[in-house]
Amino acid sequence: MxxxxxxxxxxxxxxxxxxxxxxxxxxxxxxxxxxxxxxxxxxxxxxxxxxxxxNAAARSLRTGVSGIVGVLLADSLSYCISDPVASQFLAGLADVLDQRQCNMLLLPGQEEQTSYKSRQMESMVDGYIIYGGLHPSKRFQRLLQQSKPIIAVDVDTTDFITVNIDNQEGAYRSARLALQHRPQKVAIISLRLTPVSSVSWATCDACYASPASVSRSRWLGYMQALQEYNYPLEQLSVVDVPVNTHRNACMAAFMLLSQEERPDVIICMSDRMALGALQVALQQHIAVPNDLKIVGFDGIAESQFTHPTLTTVQQYNELKGQMAGNMFLGLTPRQNVILPTDMLMGETCPEVMS
DNA sequence: TAGGACTGTGAGGGCGGTAG
DNA sequence: CTACCGCCCTCACAGTCCTA
The missing domain is CATH 1.10.260.40 (lambda repressor-like DNA-binding domains)
Incomplete structure (x- = not known):
């Protein structure tokens, strides 16, 4: 003892x-x-x-600085730890914090009820990095009142300094690549565009009506490419997924590939969605890319381990985390940043040779 | 011995919580 | 409502040492 x-x-x-x-x-x-x-x-x-x-607590009491960054997550802790995009971002942020002997406190945005414990944790942090989206939660309302510095990452907002990628441009390029194959039937697996709690069909009108978000920017990029190719939107199939999980991805792909008129292009808002679509297609003995082209978004490592490898938009999540961290610590100027993306050419949607 | 550099001290202040 | 506590940092200042 x-x-x-x-x-x-x-x-x-x-x-x-x-x-x-x-x-x-x-x-x-x-x-x-x-x-x-x-x-x-x-x-x-x-x-x-x-x-x-x-004593660190006494020091932070005196100086008002704890060296702890609150990371307000759009999803649950378990999701963010397991999601490759979120974990890469956190790794990049941790890299910067490690070098400065700082720490991070992960706070799920969707707080069920306010507790003494959660208030106590919020009081410990020097400011916040909001990651992945804004939730009208009690926690979010409280942190707005705290007048602590806030940097938003992967959030479409003008209320805070943001670190983003050019979602619309990346989405546009990926959709254009798929449309070069002159598909008969295009489908999109979207992520949290409409207020649904389960994998559901969505209309174009509903997607256009969604509030500003990363997903909406990607949607606009897809629409830009579809219009450029004069694709009739009434023929477009959209399945919206509330949470970016493999299970939901498979469900969405199953819905799309079970249609009477099967799509020959599936454009996905994440690699998880694309990998799910690929799995379902292979299970149904659909030849990818001959009979079905798939494009993803994110460029997670897993996308290059499959056969065929995934064609996707590469975004640099670790860099995003490092930039947010540097900005938060005042090592770089606090200003809006838009990071570039690249097309990662895999086998699920090859380039059309002219 | 004067003056500057270096070293160490004490008071005040910060902020949230608690006791009276 | 007020006073006080906890714990440390910052700042102004006092003491000591060294050099010319």
Whole structure:
């Protein structure tokens, strides 16, 4: 059984070592403020007595800075940890925070009810990085009132400084690539464009009516390409998915590929959707890319392990995380950033040779 | 001995919570 | 409602040492 002794404070150390509290503080935090010999004597004395240095909670109380970044997630914690795009973003952010001895606190945006614990956690952070979307949750309303710095990533908003990719352009390029094959029947698997709780058919009108979001920007990119190719929108099939999971992807693909008039192009708003579509197509012995072209969006590593490999839009999620982190810590100017995307040419939708 | 550099000290302040 | 507490940092200043 571990025995907990009385917690030692800077006062105890000052008294024991016969110096002032400020000198103890300086010995740990500002070594240039005292002689090397005194500093060593203090550090050695503190080690001997079991004092590990100034209390972080007290320091943040005094300075108002904790070194903790709150990351407000659009989805649940479990989803963000398992989703390759979100985890790449978090890895990039963690990279920057690691270098500056800072930490992050992951906060799910969809908070069911306000608790003392959640308020306590929010009070600990120096500011927020909102990732993946804005939720009209109580938590979101509270953080707006806190006047702490906020940077939004993958969020279509003018209310905060944002780090985004050019979703519309990326989507436009991927759709154009698919449309070069002059398909008879085009389908789209969209992500959270309409307010549905399960995988559902969606109308173009409903998709156009959705509020500003990453998905809507991608939708506009697809529409831009479809119009360029004079594709009749009344023939377009759209299935909207509420959460970007493999299960939902398979369900959406199954719905599309079970239609009487089967699509020969499926344009997906994420690689997970595209990989689900690919799996269902292969199960149904549909030849990809000969009878069905599939394009994704994200460029996750998994998309290049399949056979055939996925044609997709490569976005640089780690870089996104690093940029958000640098901006948050004031290492780079706080200004809106739009990162470029690239087409990742896989086998599910080859380029048309002219 | 004067003056500058270096070293160390004490007071004040910050903010949320709690006791009176 | 007010006073106080917790804990540390910052700042102004005092003390000491060194050099010319």
């Amino acid at each position: 571990i025995e907990y002794k009385k917690k030692l404070t800077i006062k105890d150390m000052a008294k024991a070592l016969n110096v002032s509290t400020a000198t103890i503080s300086n010995a740990f935090n500002r070594p240039d403020q005292l002689s090397e010999s005194l500093r060593l004597r203090i550090i050695e004395g503190c080690q001997r007595l079991g004092y590990e240095g100034p």
